[in-house]
Amino acid sequence: MSEDREVTIYDIARYLNVSAATVSRGLKNNPMISKNTRKKITEAAKTLGYQSNTFASSLRSRHTHTLGVLVPRLNSHFMSSVLAGMENAANRHGYNLIIAQSLEDVEKEKRNAATMFNKRVDGLLISLSYNTTDIHHLEPFFKRKIPVVFFDRIYPHEESTSVGINNYEAAYNITRHLAEQGCKRIMHLGGNLLRNVYQERLNGYRQALRDHHLPVSKKLYLTSTLSEQAGTEAARYILDLPPGERPDAVFSANDTAAVYCMLALKAAGLRIPDDIAFAGFNNDPISRVIEPNLTTMDYSGDSIGNTAATYLINHLKGISNLYTTDAITLRAEMVIRASSLKKKLRE
Template sequence: MKKQKATIHDIAEKLEITASTVSRALNNHPRISEATKKKVLKVAKQLNYQPNHIASALRSGKSRLIGVIVPTANRNFFSSVIRGIEEIANNLDYKIVISQSYDEFEKEAQTVETLLNARVDGVIASIGKTTENFEHFEKIIQKGIPLVLFDRVSNDLEVSQVVIDDFLGAYQTVEHLIKNGARRIVHFTSSQRINIYKERKRGYEEALKDHGIELDPDLIINSKMQLEDGRQMTEELLKNGVKFDAIFSSSDYSIMGAMQVLKEHGFKIPQDVKLAGFGNEPFTSFTEPAITTVDQKSIPMGKITAETFFELLNNDKPDPVAKRTILKPELIIRGSSS
């Protein structure tokens, strides 16, 4: 037989007190004596009592849980954003539930449903690359639950957003490559439905235009932006005899793949080809040469995202105005480009 979970009634029976007293003691109610609280906590530990957050949320209307959806948690950028969110949330006695979409639409939609069923007080999310339908996010909005998007956002959703100026970061990077002699600059990008890639591509194009360099569509290549994609795209460029003297990637991972292939083919960096990425992943400072990249201010982004969320949570207005916060990126110039 499956062992039944302990309840507050089990604790109450053992201590010969009421269930309501147990409940108040577990919630640190000021009217319950410290001696009673200690006895309740001791018995709760003995019985391995686990609070039912959903039942508690139904009673109080607050779960003190925030759902956080990221494409993947093993990237330094997303883990740092999560750290920033958690710092603010923990200070306000809130906990976060982290879910990964793995850039899969179905997984993202299912996660939203799970979080809503868990009665979270709100959702913070970064949209997956394959997401084209936003009905699952619309469902959050319709329920009147706070939703804040960060980094990968969509203009199709009227919600608060926290992003960096991807256009500026890309523009400054490409301008830096041009000022260091580059003229045939390849751009690695991804789905233009995702705002970050759209804006970084726009920054790339505008920098070329402002410096009198004609745009060559053949130098713009789409992929999933992983390390292996960077390797494959660079191999194809070399195989097809495409002339280029620099690569600007919207991802540090794909620029790392490019660096590996170029070295394998005997290219000198930055003398033959200059390289620049985006994201300031830790490994970019350990390569030889170190990789020029754009810092996305991940921890400040996480903190501001959380602060924006709590502003919404504490806003009594029926239709709060969506707030868009844009952080300034920082170009970090290293040996791969100059």
């Protein structure tokens, strides 16, 4: 009952007068063992209260059924959805997640990558920190052929796959939407260009402006961390602009900055969308609470997480091959809400 020793396969073996090898095989339902013996083993395991020791197993079999997940921050709506999706997929396939956050710091990212490696995760799911410039720290994984899947904030690498959305197209479409609403001076709140997602959104935004013969001005482009504070500061920036140079629309690379910018502008008396239209990115819960509701890009963190994890697991199981796939692009959908619908087009 409450012994202090662990119950091992040897105990089961002794109990049933078979060898530990047989028990080991029996527990894994190896067809090499007769159905009868297998049943006896499973029963004995239950009555003895056997609990398999995962690392004894891992040590020998050289896989851990564990995936490493390395993210910039855990506490954003998007990221927690991603994690939820990953956990779901992993759990469904009998994998576990060991999760760490870099807090946007390369050094911590490196340390975390090292621990993950030492823990011998079967695969790595990673979204890069703000200021990661190279991925030398992932070399150990590549060397040992431990599959790496990038998601959201990706880094092109020939031995790994990335999962995300078409940020260029999404940004292009959302900017075009603003243009079609009659906006002439469309501003962009962007993030760190080291990260593909922000670079691509900027590119899409710019191209859409050019295609609609709208000004691509440095005054209409701000780069920041896209935090609440950054949103508020962007509002300040806009209000300080000479009236003639003020944007009549803002496309923010995330919802947080958009919403806090809106709040500040509203407080200053600007009307949204009539004085200034708004569009965000992420479809964060706050985008459905702010008034007017925020037009945004909806792409499910859940499916990104799910897809990335499932894909990684399929590779591990040999069902698919990660090395032949460069990128998986998920659908992103524009959700048009009141914040970008100019009156003249409404009626």
